[in-house]
Amino acid sequence: QVHLQESGPGLVKPSETLSLSCAVSDHSISSPYYWGWLRQPPGKGLQWIGSIFHSGYTHYNPSLQSRVTISVDTSRNQFSLRLTSVTASDTAVYYCARHGDYGEYWYFDLWGRGTLATVSS
Amino acid sequence: DIVMTQSPDSLAVSLGERATINCKSSQSVFYNYNNKNYLTWYQQKPGQPPKVIIYWASTRESGVPDRFSGSGSGTDFTLTISSLQAEDVAVYYCQQHHSSPITFGQGTRLEIK
Numbered sequence: 001q002v003h004l005q006e007s008g009p010g011l012v013k014p015s016e017t018l019s020l021s022c023a024v025s026d027h028s029i030s031s032p033y034y035w036g037w038l039r040q041p042p043g044k045g046l047q048w049i050g051s052i053f054h055s056g057y058t059h060y061n062p063s064l065q066s067r068v069t070i071s072v073d074t075s076r077n078q079f080s081l082r083l084t085s086v087t088a089s090d091t092a093v094y095y096c097a098r099h100g101d102y103g104e105y106w107y108f109d110l111w112g113r114g115t116l117a118t119v120s121s
Numbered sequence: 122d123i124v125m126t127q128s129p130d131s132l133a134v135s136l137g138e139r140a141t142i143n144c145k146s147s148q149s150v151f152y153n154y155n156n157k158n159y160l161t162w163y164q165q166k167p168g169q170p171p172k173v174i175i176y177w178a179s180t181r182e183s184g185v186p187d188r189f190s191g192s193g194s195g196t197d198f199t200l201t202i203s204s205l206q207a208e209d210v211a212v213y214y215c216q217q218h219h220s221s222p223i224t225f226g227q228g229t230r231l232e233i234k
Binding site: 045046047048059061062063095097099103104106107108109111112113114 | 152157163169170171172173176182214218219221222223224225226227228
């Protein structure tokens with residue numbers, strides 16, 4: 001069964017960079033899906049951060065685009081998120097998730113369990 | 122950005138009764154060329170990631186009980202649970218993928234009365 005697992009430091013200092021990885025198990029990351037990152041501040045709603053295809057083609061949320069880089073490592077079957085210049089408002093549970101390659105399939109049918117990243121000095 | 126607005130913010134329904142959640146988009150999420158609404162409903166239980174229950178506004182995801190149904194087109198959508206069960210207690214979100222960026226509603230918390 002396909003499984004996504006986020007990993008990364010749970011605590012990041014203000015102004016530093018948040019780096020997370022998502023390992024994909026029992027499924028090739030080179031299959032025709034996009035692999036995305038979303039986040040959810042404690043007690044709040046969901047925000048899409050961006051998505052990447054195995055070719056490296058990316059789509060980003062314009063509200064975060066200046067600070068976000070999503071990359072893919074097909075040899076390790078994982079993809080990653082970098083968010084620079086973090087502030088307390090970036091504190092959230094970060095999820096990795098999968099969605100289809102064509103627009104009509106851009107809903108998230110598979111999710112990791114999420115990892116809490118806290119921005120604090 | 123397309124703004125998704127859900128109503129109500131919270132809802133309490135008795136077991137066995139109908140629950141209805143609404144979602145309104147700031148612009149149409151319907152595509153004429155394939156006759157599809159790019160609108161998804163998710164269920165999120167405490168401590169868990171969201172789970173797809175309805176996609177294309179009215180198509181039930183595999184394995185989702187048939188008491189869940191979705192309706193609507195264009196800008197106005199509804200998620201209906203025909204007979205509320207205890208395991209349906211959750212926060213429900215709508216999401217549009219008609220235009221980038223993908224956006225979500227603020228969520229509706231469903232509880233047992």
